[in-house]
Amino acid sequence: MVIQNGLLPSLWPAVRQAIETRRTIGKVHPDQPMREAIETILESATWAPNHRLTEPWRFVVLAGNARAELGAFMGAQNAAKYAEDDPNREIERARGAKKALRAPVVIAIGVEPGQASNVDELEEIAAVACAAQNMLLTAHALGLGAKWSSGAIIHDPAVKQWLGLSEHGLLLGFIYIGYPAMTSERSVRTPVATLTEWRGWDDANSVPEPASNQS
Numbered sequence: 001m002v003i004q005n006g007l008l009p010s011l012w013p014a015v016r017q018a019i020e021t022r023r024t025i026g027k028v029h030p031d032q033p034m035r036e037a038i039e040t041i042l043e044s045a046t047w048a049p050n051h052r053l054t055e056p057w058r059f060v061v062l063a064g065n066a067r068a069e070l071g072a073f074m075g076a077q078n079a080a081k082y083a084e085d086d087p088n089r090e091i092e093r094a095r096g097a098k099k100a101l102r103a104p105v106v107i108a109i110g111v112e113p114g115q116a117s118n119v120d121e122l123e124e125i126a127a128v129a130c131a132a133q134n135m136l137l138t139a140h141a142l143g144l145g146a147k148w149s150s151g152a153i154i155h156d157p158a159v160k161q162w163l164g165l166s167e168h169g170l171l172l173g174f175i176y177i178g179y180p181a182m183t184s185e186r187s188v189r190t191p192v193a194t195l196t197e198w199r200g201w202d203d204a205n206s207v208p209e210p211a212s213n214q215s
């Protein structure tokens with residue numbers, strides 16, 4: 001690869017386009033995408049940065065009837081907010097159950113934090129969030145729509161157990177994937193300059209080189 005002015009001009013336009021044109025796609029068609037596409041999305045997740053190579057990500061791909069099992073948990077969580085004799089209880093249960101069927105493929109995103117004493121749980125969560133972003137970008141690049149959804153369900157111990165997570169495991173949410181059934185507007189972001197402080201930038205040429213580079 002040719003580096004010009006410290007940049008890889010061949011790579012940046014594609015990366016930028018993928019990052020900037022990816023949008024949350026909440027409406028997808030019921031047709032199941034090809035398994036190879038889902039495998040590619042999962043593979044991309046595993047290239048995320050992760051401290052000490054703990055690879056803390058865990059995935060459960062839910063398709064077909066397996067989604068209804070997730071829906072039963074979602075429905076139960078909704079229903080629990082209402083008294084037994086409240087007619088809204090069953091309406092809300094059905095509404096919750098339907099949520100899991102919004103897309104033909106639902107990927108549960110789990111974190112299994114490394115248990116060594118030098119592993120920081122926050123880093124493990126951050127690594128899995130990076131993995132999830134890889135997945136969203138890859139789905140987008142493959143022409144699929146994806147939505148990362150969390151909500152109270154990620155804290156439900158029964159759901160975490162059903163997904164096979166350990167007592168230390170965390171659930172970061174679910175990525176719903178399918179062929180897009182909506183177009184999305186270009187989104188708006190706050191200009192990064194208003195969220196960034198630059199310190200010492202102009203000193204760069206006047207600061208002596210450190211004796212040695214240490215990571």
Ligand SMILES: Cc1cc2nc3c(=O)[nH]c(=O)nc-3n(C[C@H](O)[C@H](O)[C@H](O)COP(=O)(O)O)c2cc1C
Pocket residue numbers: 022023024025148149150151172173187
């Ligand atoms: C950790 C996480 C959890 C999210 N959970 C939800 C959710 O529960 N429901 C939802 O509608 N969107 C959820 N989203 C998606 C955001 O709403 C979406 O990214 C945001 O609106 C920005 O839109 P964009 O993805 O098109 O840039 C979640 C995103 C992240 C990163």
